[in-house]
Amino acid sequence: MKQYYHVLGAKQFEKDELERLFDAAREMEGIVARGGDRRHEGRIMTTLFFEASTRTRLSFESAMHRLGGNVIGTENAAQFSSAIKGETLEDTIRIISGYSDIIVMRHTEIGAAKRAAQVATVPVINAGDGAGEHPTQALLDAYTIRKEFGKIDGLKIAMVGDLAYGRTVHSLSYILANYQDVMVYYISPDNVRIPDNVKKYMDEKGIRYAETNDLDSVAGSIDVLYQTRIQKERFPSVEEYEKASGQFIVDADLMSRMNKDAIVLHPLPRAGEITEEVDSDPRAAYFRQAVNGLYIRMALIDKSITESQGK
Amino acid sequence: MKQYYHVLGAKQFEKDELERLFDAAREMEGIVARGGDRRHEGRIMTTLFFEASTRTRLSFESAMHRLGGNVIGTENAAQFSSAIKGETLEDTIRIISGYSDIIVMRHTEIGAAKRAAQVATVPVINAGDGAGEHPTQALLDAYTIRKEFGKIDGLKIAMVGDLAYGRTVHSLSYILANYQDVMVYYISPDNVRIPDNVKKYMDEKGIRYAETNDLDSVAGSIDVLYQTRIQKERFPSVEEYEKASGQFIVDADLMSRMNKDAIVLHPLPRAGEITEEVDSDPRAAYFRQAVNGLYIRMALIDKSITESQGK
Amino acid sequence: MKQYYHVLGAKQFEKDELERLFDAAREMEGIVARGGDRRHEGRIMTTLFFEASTRTRLSFESAMHRLGGNVIGTENAAQFSSAIKGETLEDTIRIISGYSDIIVMRHTEIGAAKRAAQVATVPVINAGDGAGEHPTQALLDAYTIRKEFGKIDGLKIAMVGDLAYGRTVHSLSYILANYQDVMVYYISPDNVRIPDNVKKYMDEKGIRYAETNDLDSVAGSIDVLYQTRIQKERFPSVEEYEKASGQFIVDADLMSRMNKDAIVLHPLPRAGEITEEVDSDPRAAYFRQAVNGLYIRMALIDKSITESQGK
Numbered sequence: 021m022k023q024y025y026h027v028l029g030a031k032q033f034e035k036d037e038l039e040r041l042f043d044a045a046r047e048m049e050g051i052v053a054r055g056g057d058r059r060h061e062g063r064i065m066t067t068l069f070f071e072a073s074t075r076t077r078l079s080f081e082s083a084m085h086r087l088g089g090n091v092i093g094t095e096n097a098a099q100f101s102s103a104i105k106g107e108t109l110e111d112t113i114r115i116i117s118g119y120s121d122i123i124v125m126r127h128t129e130i131g132a133a134k135r136a137a138q139v140a141t142v143p144v145i146n147a148g149d150g151a152g153e154h155p156t157q158a159l160l161d162a163y164t165i166r167k168e169f170g171k172i173d174g175l176k177i178a179m180v181g182d183l184a185y186g187r188t189v190h191s192l193s194y195i196l197a198n199y200q201d202v203m204v205y206y207i208s209p210d211n212v213r214i215p216d217n218v219k220k221y222m223d224e225k226g227i228r229y230a231e232t233n234d235l236d237s238v239a240g241s242i243d244v245l246y247q248t249r250i251q252k253e254r255f256p257s258v259e260e261y262e263k264a265s266g267q268f269i270v271d272a273d274l275m276s277r278m279n280k281d282a283i284v285l286h287p288l289p290r291a292g293e294i295t296e297e298v299d300s301d302p303r304a305a306y307f308r309q310a311v312n313g314l315y316i317r318m319a320l321i322d323k324s325i326t327e328s329q330g331k
Numbered sequence: 332m333k334q335y336y337h338v339l340g341a342k343q344f345e346k347d348e349l350e351r352l353f354d355a356a357r358e359m360e361g362i363v364a365r366g367g368d369r370r371h372e373g374r375i376m377t378t379l380f381f382e383a384s385t386r387t388r389l390s391f392e393s394a395m396h397r398l399g400g401n402v403i404g405t406e407n408a409a410q411f412s413s414a415i416k417g418e419t420l421e422d423t424i425r426i427i428s429g430y431s432d433i434i435v436m437r438h439t440e441i442g443a444a445k446r447a448a449q450v451a452t453v454p455v456i457n458a459g460d461g462a463g464e465h466p467t468q469a470l471l472d473a474y475t476i477r478k479e480f481g482k483i484d485g486l487k488i489a490m491v492g493d494l495a496y497g498r499t500v501h502s503l504s505y506i507l508a509n510y511q512d513v514m515v516y517y518i519s520p521d522n523v524r525i526p527d528n529v530k531k532y533m534d535e536k537g538i539r540y541a542e543t544n545d546l547d548s549v550a551g552s553i554d555v556l557y558q559t560r561i562q563k564e565r566f567p568s569v570e571e572y573e574k575a576s577g578q579f580i581v582d583a584d585l586m587s588r589m590n591k592d593a594i595v596l597h598p599l600p601r602a603g604e605i606t607e608e609v610d611s612d613p614r615a616a617y618f619r620q621a622v623n624g625l626y627i628r629m630a631l632i633d634k635s636i637t638e639s640q641g642k
Numbered sequence: 643m644k645q646y647y648h649v650l651g652a653k654q655f656e657k658d659e660l661e662r663l664f665d666a667a668r669e670m671e672g673i674v675a676r677g678g679d680r681r682h683e684g685r686i687m688t689t690l691f692f693e694a695s696t697r698t699r700l701s702f703e704s705a706m707h708r709l710g711g712n713v714i715g716t717e718n719a720a721q722f723s724s725a726i727k728g729e730t731l732e733d734t735i736r737i738i739s740g741y742s743d744i745i746v747m748r749h750t751e752i753g754a755a756k757r758a759a760q761v762a763t764v765p766v767i768n769a770g771d772g773a774g775e776h777p778t779q780a781l782l783d784a785y786t787i788r789k790e791f792g793k794i795d796g797l798k799i800a801m802v803g804d805l806a807y808g809r810t811v812h813s814l815s816y817i818l819a820n821y822q823d824v825m826v827y828y829i830s831p832d833n834v835r836i837p838d839n840v841k842k843y844m845d846e847k848g849i850r851y852a853e854t855n856d857l858d859s860v861a862g863s864i865d866v867l868y869q870t871r872i873q874k875e876r877f878p879s880v881e882e883y884e885k886a887s888g889q890f891i892v893d894a895d896l897m898s899r900m901n902k903d904a905i906v907l908h909p910l911p912r913a914g915e916i917t918e919e920v921d922s923d924p925r926a927a928y929f930r931q932a933v934n935g936l937y938i939r940m941a942l943i944d945k946s947i948t949e950s951q952g953k
Contacts (some may be wrong), residue, residue: 055684055685057684058684062366062367062368062369062396062397062399063366064396064397066389074716075734075737075738077716078688078714078715078716078741079741081714082686082714082741082742085686085714086684086686088684090396092389092392092393092396092402094385094388094389094406096407105560105600105602106600106601106602106603107599107600107601107602111599111600111601112386114618114621115386115599115618115621115622116389118618118621118622118625119389119393119625120393249727288729288733288737289727289728289734290728290729290733291727292728307736307737307740310736310737310740311737311740314740314741373678373679373680373707373708373710374677375704375707377700401707403700403703403704403707403713404700405696405699405717407718416871416913417911417912417914418910418911418912418913422910422911422912423697423911425929426697426910426932426933427700429929429933429936430700430701430936431704
């Protein structure tokens, strides 16, 4: 039976593969600088977004075009007429497999990408499945860290914000668990702390971590501050939300207390949790991080199509 | 005056043309297996869907890309800002003609594709016009039958489900009417029987058919069971819907009473009218049928562009 | 610092540049007639439409494909998930810049395109910013006039309809202000007259104009009748709307009183303000005008990418 190279979750990646992927992404930077290439000319990617995520979709579509390929797709679950008529995800994937060479999928349900991969006859890339995983985001985050520092081993990384529902920090934790002497700080309001299953995974992999709700005390000693959004709807009242989120804002004052070689990351979009005055600080790496998403996705698409050819 | 090769309805096809089309579709299978070709490089297809039909749209767009062409389009009538501002379909088509080399159109009104063709300066393919026709679906259905059996002449074909509102079975009837010694069984609940105008057409063409609401008695003697959805909203109550639709479910039990060389087709999406246990039966041809849509649409796009060139 | 060739408003264009642009558009007509070319193969355009404008979007996308480029995009502000989450336009543009080589943008707010251009690292083309400007429409209008008459100098041009909110007539006025001996008639209901800032601009440029609400008295002496829609919602009651709009309908009767060499333009879509009987009159130039949008947009995209290369 034909095997496909799917990208379903961050746990599937081990260190060797990560390093090869990061090397491939670095190569993609050169390819984009030279105007892209045509290696996947004639290939078709379907972007199947059951929930809108415009920027993630555009990033994948740009990646496919930079490799010479074509894109078909849909962004609106409400428009996906077959689903409305009661079609199962499995039936949809079986049929879409016949129209394209790779499927990039966003869904609202945990595990949807895995279910898709079980019936697909082309590779599937998970672009986010509900509160589950968002592996390509975690890969681009890790790639950014490695690019900025030349390594991941030995770094101190603080993840800040809503650590309970923010799937990005879960996926990133699983990636970081492959590296040596990493120290992770989970910094969040008490009601949105990092889940036990993530901590258990880190324990099993022997990764050091600490939990706190005090960003200030940690800021001076870390290499990477990974900021995320805190969503109002997780809090019982607007007052409690504002009290909680107000403690975790990255502004010029906080930056003044951070190391001169530290960097600030954010999966974006941001609302107010990083103030605009920070943008001009060279340690503000979040826009550089966003562009890295293009290179990582190019590397993943290239690998998925290449290793699954001959269907 | 310039003539265009439009695909507007199933009645426009005669046997010679059907056979040539099926040969062309067969050739397209080889082209897709070899990764597509570039014969329509630089050509542009507009998919103008005034009502969402994601999968039909993706099938056409994949077909155009496999031929090397480009696609622009829209899927949402509610978004079609010009229509909202009161523009006639004719004005829209006149202008869109200037942007592309072929228009694939889905509309909510019977006859819309024909109206479009009257003013278009490029070929128009009807991808469904309300309760009217859906000729490319019927063509892929007939192509599937021909491919599975090596012929259409002499086959016994049962169409099952909502035969009143299901435009697919109307269009397929018109295609089958070109063949010899075909026998068609129309099997439906009493309130959604095949319309008189379809029966009249079959009479004129000398095609034998029978109407019944008893699937079981016919199952053992047919070559093709063409299953369709029955929509709840056609019935006065949920009880009557469930009673009616329950009699027409294709499950393992029904399959056990069918011929060993028979096949089951369905235009998809299915809700519960074919149970999942049937999927692994080699006679379940509906996923093979779905892929055939790609080849037929490639053949139609190719013919439309080629025979209308020089605009 | 890298400079980009943005298209933000009609005032940025002076006569020399307009003439070069019109020459380039004329060249594009030949390229389209020969099936397009591949000069921007591998380049990516993002169409970022925060408000739906299907036809403008399709026109730009067709233009990019005719030049060999690729397109990614979104048409629905309501779907633009980052904006919903509170992202600023500036952040969106910074990131989208990394995915593409040119951004074509439609927005609901005046000045949005200019704000985008301030942070973009690729060229930005304004495809309409609220009640602000729509420069590519004005350029295609002016190109049509020049093509139909061989010149713009010395022509008498009437703009008819809602001149207060119709941004097209503002942008077109700014373009016409570059030419010699032009006479502009602003013909509108009293409650939607041409704004003072437009008249002030025309005064500064020494362009003659007159205001009136009497189309009939002017019809016989003009070269160009530029008709626009009058929107119901500008009027206090349906009665007043119908009374006002009824005076400005272009029908066969009005055409009979116009010069034999005059032309009728309309940015389209039209509702009832030009009757269909006029379509067959050779002086009805509005469908020719619509196709000209393709050539002008090709010329602008080509210029923007070419003059901003090497980012």
